[in-house]
Amino acid sequence: MDKNLFDKIKNDIVENQVWKAIFRHGYEDTPRNRVLMVTANVFLHLHPAKVRRHGVRMRFTWCMGGLTFFMYLVTVVTGIYLMFYYRPVAEYAYADMKYLEFDMPFGMLMRNMHRWSAHAMIVFVWLHMFRVFLTGSYKPPREFNWIVGVLLLVLTLLLSFTGYLLPWDQLSIWAVTVGSNMARATPLLGNEGPFADFVGANPIYDARAFLFGGGEIGPHTLLRFYILHCIFIPMVASILMAVHFWRIRRDGFSGPSL
Amino acid sequence: MAEAAKEKKLPIDDKVHTWPHLVRLEFLVALFVMVALTLWSITIDAPLEEPANPTRTPNPSKAPWYFLGLQEMLVYFDPWHAGVVLPSLIIVGLMVIPFIDINPKGNGYYCFKERKYEILTFIFGFHILWVVMIIIGTFFRGPGWNLFWPWQRWDPHKVVALTNVDLPYLLGFRDYWISAVFSLIVIGAYFVITIAGFYWWVLRVKGQEFMERWGMVRFTITAVLVALMLSLPAKMFLRLVFNVKYILVTPWINI
Ligand code: HEM
Numbered sequence: 001m002d003k004n005l006f007d008k009i010k011n012d013i014v015e016n017q018v019w020k021a022i023f024r025h026g027y028e029d030t031p032r033n034r035v036l037m038v039t040a041n042v043f044l045h046l047h048p049a050k051v052r053r054h055g056v057r058m059r060f061t062w063c064m065g066g067l068t069f070f071m072y073l074v075t076v077v078t079g080i081y082l083m084f085y086y087r088p089v090a091e092y093a094y095a096d097m098k099y100l101e102f103d104m105p106f107g108m109l110m111r112n113m114h115r116w117s118a119h120a121m122i123v124f125v126w127l128h129m130f131r132v133f134l135t136g137s138y139k140p141p142r143e144f145n146w147i148v149g150v151l152l153l154v155l156t157l158l159l160s161f162t163g164y165l166l167p168w169d170q171l172s173i174w175a176v177t178v179g180s181n182m183a184r185a186t187p188l189l190g191n192e193g194p195f196a197d198f199v200g201a202n203p204i205y206d207a208r209a210f211l212f213g214g215g216e217i218g219p220h221t222l223l224r225f226y227i228l229h230c231i232f233i234p235m236v237a238s239i240l241m242a243v244h245f246w247r248i249r250r251d252g253f254s255g256p257s258l
Numbered sequence: 259m260a261e262a263a264k265e266k267k268l269p270i271d272d273k274v275h276t277w278p279h280l281v282r283l284e285f286l287v288a289l290f291v292m293v294a295l296t297l298w299s300i301t302i303d304a305p306l307e308e309p310a311n312p313t314r315t316p317n318p319s320k321a322p323w324y325f326l327g328l329q330e331m332l333v334y335f336d337p338w339h340a341g342v343v344l345p346s347l348i349i350v351g352l353m354v355i356p357f358i359d360i361n362p363k364g365n366g367y368y369c370f371k372e373r374k375y376e377i378l379t380f381i382f383g384f385h386i387l388w389v390v391m392i393i394i395g396t397f398f399r400g401p402g403w404n405l406f407w408p409w410q411r412w413d414p415h416k417v418v419a420l421t422n423v424d425l426p427y428l429l430g431f432r433d434y435w436i437s438a439v440f441s442l443i444v445i446g447a448y449f450v451i452t453i454a455g456f457y458w459w460v461l462r463v464k465g466q467e468f469m470e471r472w473g474m475v476r477f478t479i480t481a482v483l484v485a486l487m488l489s490l491p492a493k494m495f496l497r498l499v500f501n502v503k504y505i506l507v508t509p510w511i512n513i
Contacts, residue, residue: 031275034275034276034277034278035275035277037277037281038275038276038277038281044276044277044281047276047280047281048276049275049276050273050274050275050276051273051274051276051279051280052272052273052274053272053273053274054272054367056274056279056280056283058283058287060368063283063284063287066284066287066288067287067288067291070288070291071291074292074295090310094309094310097306098306101306108303109296109299109300111304112298112299112300112302112303112304113295113296113299114304115304116295116298116299116302116304117295120295122324126384129352130380130384133355133377133380134368134377135364135366135367135368136363136364136365136366136367136373137365137366138355138356138359139356139359139361139362139364139365140356140365142356143356143357146353146355146356147353147356150349150352150353153352154349157324157325160322160324161322161325164322167306168309168310169306169307169308169309169310170307170308170309170310170311170314170316171305171306171307172310173310173312174315174316174319175319175320175321175322177319178319178320178321178329179321179322179325181337181341182328182337182340182341182342182345183341183342184337185336185337185338185341185342186338186342187338187342187343187511190338190342192337193337193338193342194338194510194511195510216312217312218312254365254366255366255367256366256367257366
């Protein structure tokens with residue numbers, strides 16, 4: 001296209017009273033403005049104003065940390081949509097899933113997106129850890145951020161696991177039963193674990209019962225997992241993510257020394 | 259680091275503005291992933307089976323796929339070990355990595371030669387032990403947690419002979435106390451040999467000077483973690499080749 005024509009169209013759009021009323025003045029591409037775009041914006045302020053060139057390359061980060069965070073945001077948004085229609089009560093939970101799938105506008109799509117982004121988050125967080133390992137980015141001064149990362153990895157898995165129960169169908173209760181049965185075998189604290197007798201752990205008073213809110217999986221478990229899934233773990237994970245991002249800014253992004 | 263680079267007035271400043279260079283890339287990647295995720299979600303529905311029924315156990319009952327590595331370990335170890343001790347050790351083991359790895363090289367760039375063993379260990383633990391176990395658990399396990407090929411029909415009545423025996427029994431020990439003492443010796447010997455072997459290997463590959471810098475604490479933690487990590491393939495080998503069920507059998511714990 002003719003460069004002049006393009007400029008003329010742009011001028012027509014920008015140089016009039018309505019546009020000026022909304023945006024006041026144009027964005028001038030100066031170094032100062034570039035820095036301000038980042039430092040004056042509460043969200044972009046997660047970044048430093050300048051980054052080293054190699055750290056921007058996808059080859060280096062695989063974008064995996066960022067995408068893990070992005071997947072987390074997608075699950076938060078779609079999850080809130082699902083929460084409007086879902087009741088964590090054994091009598092209703094399954095019916096609400098059906099209702100959501102067949103009657104709610106975009107219900108099925110929101111459910112699918114919630115599910116698949118959660119799975120993607122797990123894959124991405126594993127790849128992110130692998131990348132951080134390969135670039136040796138856990139070495140001083142970033143040791144602590146690696147630890148925060150491991151905690152985030154565990155929380156990511158627990159988020160997915162607690163959510164797995166909520167549809168209250170055959171798949172979910174049995175998968176969660178199998179997954180939680182391990183707790184029953186905890187040494188000392190689980191009723192089938194080694195040395196349980198010394199502590200007095202029994203089926204209704206042991207590590208698994210604490211997780212389930214009772215001797216076996218049931219309505220109390222559903223409520224417990226719902227609260228863990230929708231409130232407790234997201235809250236802890238958000239705090240740790242804030243720490244994670246803060247430390248990346250503090251320690252600077254890893255890279256070969258100049 | 260950023261501050262250091264600034265102070266020393268390094269010859270090349272390779273910094274670029276976050277806006278637009280990084281923000282632009284983030285935006286495009288997020289957009290692309292969002293489109294892919296939306297297409298995926300339109301075409302493939304999340305599963306929803308029949309309502310929960312605590313009285314009907316499906317066969318097989320599988321944990322969510324990301325935990326199938328743990329469930330697969332249950333074949334080789336009892337739940338207290340495979341389900342509680344080993345996962346905790348995985349988490350702790352990951353957390354101590356920055357403290358036991360004192361190699362200053364390879365910080366912030368890709369390289370293989372400068373940290374060959376670190377990378378190979380990680381790939382062994384993560385890709386071979388964790389990912390492969392998940393793949394086996396997901397695609398190769400059917401009813402009764404028996405092995406099936408992915409294309410094979412799941413036959414719930416498949417008969418698999420239970421030929422596994424305990425190691426002391428296999429070797430001819432029948433008395434409980436003798437078996438137990440023998441088992442403890444085997445397990446002790448396993449740790450002594452792997453840890454001593456690891457010590458010898460570090461000395462040979464890295465040298466005396468490295469060992470002193472590394473220190474006994476770091477060495478011990480690393481050696482114990484390595485021995486525990488190798489105990490999984492070791493037990494798998496004993497099971498698959500010699501049909502060994504347990505190495506140690508006591509009224510409280512079996513290993
Ligand atoms: C919810 C999970 C996580 C989120 C949202 C997250 C997010 C991020 C982001 C956005 C970055 C910036 C660089 C990049 O994109 O690669 C980063 C860097 C980093 N992450 Fe994570 N991360 C998570 C989990 C982890 C895990 C599991 C580990 C390690 C076990 C880890 C260790 C690190 C380290 C050490 C850095 C600094 C890398 C460097 O300076 O090169 N993070 N993380």
